[in-house]
Amino acid sequence: MTSKLYNFGSCSVVALAIVGAAPALAGGTLAGSTITNNASLTYQVGGVAQTPPPPAVNVFTVDRKVNLTVAESGAATTTVVPGQSAAVTTFTLQNTSNAVLDFALSATQSVGGVSAHGGTDNFDVTGVQIFRDANANGTYEAGTDTLVTFIDELAIDATVTLFVVANVPTGLATGAVSEVNLVATGREGGTAAVQGAALVQTAGANTAGMDTVFADVAGVTDGVRDASHSDDDDYTVSTATLGLTKTAVVISDPLNGTTNAKMIPGAVVEYCIAVANTGGAAATSVAITDVLPAQTTFVAGSILLNGTTTGVTCNADGVAGGAFAAGTVTGTIASIAAAATRTLVFRATVN
Amino acid sequence: MKLTISAVFFALSLSSPSLAQNANAVSLNSDVMVERTTTDANGRSQVTLEEPRMVVPGDHLVFVLRYRNNGAQPAGSFVVTNPLPSAVAFQGTADTSATVSVDGGRNWGTLSTLEISNQDGTKRPARSEDVTHIRWAFAQPIPAGQAGRLMFRGIVR
Numbered sequence: 001m002t003s004k005l006y007n008f009g010s011c012s013v014v015a016l017a018i019v020g021a022a023p024a025l026a027g028g029t030l031a032g033s034t035i036t037n038n039a040s041l042t043y044q045v046g047g048v049a050q051t052p053p054p055p056a057v058n059v060f061t062v063d064r065k066v067n068l069t070v071a072e073s074g075a076a077t078t079t080v081v082p083g084q085s086a087a088v089t090t091f092t093l094q095n096t097s098n099a100v101l102d103f104a105l106s107a108t109q110s111v112g113g114v115s116a117h118g119g120t121d122n123f124d125v126t127g128v129q130i131f132r133d134a135n136a137n138g139t140y141e142a143g144t145d146t147l148v149t150f151i152d153e154l155a156i157d158a159t160v161t162l163f164v165v166a167n168v169p170t171g172l173a174t175g176a177v178s179e180v181n182l183v184a185t186g187r188e189g190g191t192a193a194v195q196g197a198a199l200v201q202t203a204g205a206n207t208a209g210m211d212t213v214f215a216d217v218a219g220v221t222d223g224v225r226d227a228s229h230s231d232d233d234d235y236t237v238s239t240a241t242l243g244l245t246k247t248a249v250v251i252s253d254p255l256n257g258t259t260n261a262k263m264i265p266g267a268v269v270e271y272c273i274a275v276a277n278t279g280g281a282a283a284t285s286v287a288i289t290d291v292l293p294a295q296t297t298f299v300a301g302s303i304l305l306n307g308t309t310t311g312v313t314c315n316a317d318g319v320a321g322g323a324f325a326a327g328t329v330t331g332t333i334a335s336i337a338a339a340a341t342r343t344l345v346f347r348a349t350v351n
Numbered sequence: 352m353k354l355t356i357s358a359v360f361f362a363l364s365l366s367s368p369s370l371a372q373n374a375n376a377v378s379l380n381s382d383v384m385v386e387r388t389t390t391d392a393n394g395r396s397q398v399t400l401e402e403p404r405m406v407v408p409g410d411h412l413v414f415v416l417r418y419r420n421n422g423a424q425p426a427g428s429f430v431v432t433n434p435l436p437s438a439v440a441f442q443g444t445a446d447t448s449a450t451v452s453v454d455g456g457r458n459w460g461t462l463s464t465l466e467i468s469n470q471d472g473t474k475r476p477a478r479s480e481d482v483t484h485i486r487w488a489f490a491q492p493i494p495a496g497q498a499g500r501l502m503f504r505g506i507v508r
Binding site for chain 1: 376377378379380381382383403404405406407408409414416418422424425426427428429430431432433434436438439493507508
């Protein structure tokens with residue numbers, strides 16, 4: 001039954017102004033519980049207390065309001081490198097219903113479009129799995145956290161942390177983005193360790209018993225009032241991009257010494273191999289090999305590793321290291337940071 | 352939705368010989384309605400009251416109490432008391448004659464005069480959601496045949 005607001009004497013105008021002040025309610029009163037209002041009256045006649053009339057009693061049932069919030073944690077992309085396994089994005093799921101419910105989980109991948117943290121989704125991660133943060137420390141730990149397809153018996157107002165864990169394909173360039181969406185859908189609670197049946201909104205007329213109402217808002221991939229909610233997060237590739245430059249400088253020759261030395265037999269030539277990292281991530285264990293020209297002879301112990309450049313000029317600095325064998329110079333630079341250039345320098349004499 | 356506990360009432364009246372036996376000289380009934388605000392396509396909001404068949408946390412409730420003096424004599428010291436159900440947060444009443452209690456009915460007053468004791472012994476002003484009881488104590492007797500209506504509001508916690 002629906003009736004127009006009738007005028008409660010002089011009360012109604014003033015009282016309507018109060019309506020906006022709703023308290024902060026998340027789950028609230030348990031679904032199916034009854035609220036009983038009980039008003040009583042005492043009076044006297046001629047100064048003598050009279051038997052009170054029966055109390056006025058109203059009873060009604062609190063219905064089940066299904067609501068949930070899925071939210072990405074951290075508000076930042078997960079930076080990954082090509083070929084990375086078990087790359088993690090983090091979400092939270094809160095049951096804001098007034099009933100204990102199960103929640104089915106699914107992780108989907110976007111196809112194109114603007115991603116959660118900017119950029120355009122242009123690849124898919126593989127082997128997507130969802131883990132529940134078993135020890136509630138907010139950090140994914142393989143072997144500790146639990147692989148899940150649904151959340152069992154989530155209490156009213158309770159929040160769980162969920163990790164979407166996936167593998168990153170190889171061959172991706174810096175700036176490539178993959179967006180993943182986590183969708184949670186309320187299911188009937190009540191039976192532990194088993195995912196409950198789909199929730200059904202009470203259709204048709206309201207009943208005096210417990211009805212079910214979907215009260216959720218639309219998420220990124222789901223609609224309003226569908227017992228589901230979703231949010232998105234993404235992986236952004238950051239990898240090293242290396243470029244090689246080799247330069248040679250004549251240091252000295254047998255006739256001119258070190259002044260205006262010429263490339264004549266017996267001259268000492270200093271080679272500089274500069275490795276520039278123009279990518280977004282450090283490159284580690286950068287192994288450099290250089291086959292010496294047949295007309296030259298390696299100067300023993302002349303290899304310097306991890307030197308620097310000034311502009312395009314090789315500073316010919318660094319620490320001794322590397323090796324020479326079978327006509328080939330080799331050396332390994334432990335790490336070249338993003339936007340940095342490091343060198344391998346060696347000397348040879350012209351035959 | 353109204354439950355009339357007449358059996359209880361008769362048992363009570365028989366076992367209370369000190370009270371005058373003029374049953375049903377006054378009556379008290381109550382209704383609870385759910386207040387919903389809907390907004391039409393033109394942006395006009397409309398408030399409707401419905402029977403509490405669909406009630407979820409956060410819903411606004413309107414409690415209406417109706418009294419009537421059916422007797423032949425004025426009813427004096429007329430006091431109507433309504434403890435708030437624990438699942439309902441009091442949202443006020445426009446009726447300035449009402450007093451409230453925030454301590455289960457021990458102390459009464461207007462909300463602004465009441466305080467809540469914090470755990471550390473300090474006190475803070477009471478808020479509407481602290482209200483445990485609402486009461487109307489009429490200064491004047493209710494004349495024979497007169498009826499009236501009292502109301503207050505709450506939100507389902």
